[in-house]
Amino acid sequence: MTSGGFDEKTSSSQIFLDIVSKKPLFILDVRNEEDYEDWKIEGSSVTSVNVPYFDLLDGLEPLEGKLPDNGPVVVVCAKEGSSEYVAAQLREQGREDVSILQGGMKEWSQYLHPVRVGDVSGGGALYQFVRTGKGCLSYMIVSGEDAMVVDAARQTDVYEAFATKLGVRIRHTVDTHLHADHISGGRELATRTHAQYWLPPADAKRATYRYNPLQNSTQIPVGNKSVRVVAVASPGHTLGSTSLIVDDTYLLSGDILFVESIGRPDLAGKGSDWARHLHQTLYQTYRHLDTDLLVLPAHFSNPSELDEQGRVMARLGTLFQNNSALTIEEASDFHRMVTENLPRQPNAYQEIREVNLGQLVVTDDAAREEMEIGPNRCAVSDHR
Incomplete structure (x- = not known):
């Protein structure tokens, strides 16, 4: 000692x-x-x-x-x-x-590990930030001298340092939905870097701040090589849940589709109503997407989902074959599965939602850490 x-x-x-x-x-x-x-x-x-x-x-x-x-x-x-x-x-x-x-x-719980997922057009790249202790995943899309960060954790210094290391400037930050298991860093990161902050308006009806509306078919170019990011309305986990198709190659699915499960529809107390939206998103919207898209979710539950490089991803067509939640064609059976097979609610999820809407201000770091402690519980089936 x-x-x-x-x-x-x-x-x-x-x-x-x-x-x-x-x-x-x-x-x-x-x-x-x-x-x-x-x-x-x-x-x-x-x-x-x-x-x-x-x-x-x-x-x-x-x-x-x-x-x-x-x-x-x-x-x-x-x-x-x-x-x-x-x-x-x-x-x-x-x-x-x-x-x-x-x-x-x-x-x-707080550690973020950046992993290079793959290329985007024009010599850029897409990076995944793996928060193993919390099961959270966030992303940075880099093109030319610009970057976009998606579903940022509250540890904004990690993204800023990584952008500095790459010699790029963060121009956009995006939340695919209103998070309930962790405090979003998207708005703070946008403020710190003078970036544009995007959020689905259906999830922001009680927000106390300004944001750019992330709506179906919204296109956000990144960098002078104009890597195209296209929004796809994907309600079900939340009413405003929105997926992003990046460079016609990657599908950032937020909390709608995971590698081993799907997002839960009940965190706003509307599980029965939103289950219908979730079924439509998975069995109609996603079914019409290119099956070669690489799915990059916002969460994972098991370390087994990490590949040999530490990435969490899977081809969309493979998930329709292997993810058991995507094999329940009958809507009534699906509804029963996603409303009856639920883990406990995330820790302090109501307060976290209020923080992410700007309705509750928590500046004490220890209090913010305590709110996030424990595993994520955003999936229908909790494998932990």
């Missing part, structure tokens, strides 16, 4: 890379059992054990037989303090290869 805390720390970035590369990772999570069962670090190569911190205050006997005989162990807690104590005790008992998760689950 030092005055600055425990010396050996593993970053959220390294955890992400280990999960993507399927490197064996042993996690000792010392949060309470309820928090652990609700939300934890997962992956095909992750082994995770939960022994609450308070069970370890009188000694490490509760860990007997639960840790590997050798190999690295990463101790995880909510913010860092409890894991420091447990890791130090393990070191004192002679275990050398012990580290703590830097910043704890708080930092894991």
Whole structure:
């Protein structure tokens, strides 16, 4: 131990890379059992054990037989303090290869990892920002010296730094819908970069700020090479949910269609009404789109959805074959599935909606972090 805390720390970035590369990772999570069962670090190569911190205050006997005989162990807690104590005790008992998760689950929830998805015309590119701890996905479309950011998280500095690194200026920010599981950074990012902010008007009827209306068939050119971004009305998760077709190649589906599930229709208390819209979007609007479009959703539920490069995406035609929610042709059966098979509501989702409408102002960083804590629950089927 030092005055600055425990010396050996593993970053959220390294955890992400280990999960993507399927490197064996042993996690000792010392949060309470309820928090652990609700939300934890997962992956095909992750082994995770939960022994609450308070069970370890009188000694490490509760860990007997639960840790590997050798190999690295990463101790995880909510913010860092409890894991420091447990890791130090393990070191004192002679275990050398012990580290703590830097910043704890708080930092894991906020970490964004940029991954290059692919090219756009004119030499540009599309990037996906993976927020693994929250299951959120956001995007940056780059063309020439300009960029557009879609479904930005509230960590706006990440997008600004990435744009600076690429030598581009953010000209547009877009929210595909009114988010209920995390605080949107789209409007703040637009203000900070003097960009245009776009939002579907059906989701913004109670908004307290000005925005550009993102409506069906709206076209937004990006860069001097004019990468074309076309809006497609896709109601169902929210009444204003809007997908974006980018460069006739990519389909940014927001919270309508995921790789392993579909968006839930009930977060505004209108699940029965909006289920009909959701069925129409998926079984009519999406069915008439090019099946070769690469679907890029705004969320994912399982680390298994990450490919070998850390991206979450799938061909639209493949999803119509493999995503079970896209195989329920009968509207009544679909309605039953999306209204009866729902997980718990996201944490503080009503307050988050109010923040994203500008009706509630929360400036305290700790309070904003607490509102977002836990997994996303925007899908009909919760796989966590």
